[in-house]
Amino acid sequence: MQNAVTRLGYTSEGTSGHIFPIEELHTVPLYRLHNAAIGDHIYTTNAEERDNAVKH
Numbered sequence: 001m002q003n004a005v006t007r008l009g010y011t012s013e014g015t016s017g018h019i020f021p022i023e024e025l026h027t028v029p030l031y032r033l034h035n036a037a038i039g040d041h042i043y044t045t046n047a048e049e050r051d052n053a054v055k056h
Contacts, residue, residue: 004010020027031050033042042053 005012019030023029028045029047031042031044031047033044033050033053034040035042042050044050044053
């Protein structure tokens with residue numbers, strides 16, 4: 001994270017949430033997709049967005 005802040009112009013906005021190892025009541029899944037061709041990740045809580053990204 002420090003490299004992103006000091007060298008890439010990002011601003012740390014603190015912790016946004018927590019990830020549980022198993023589904024918990026009143027939580028939503030966080031999907032993580034990786035595009036190895038460009039070295040990018042997509043994070044989303046929207047299953048439709050996830051499916052669309054995988055499809056394309």
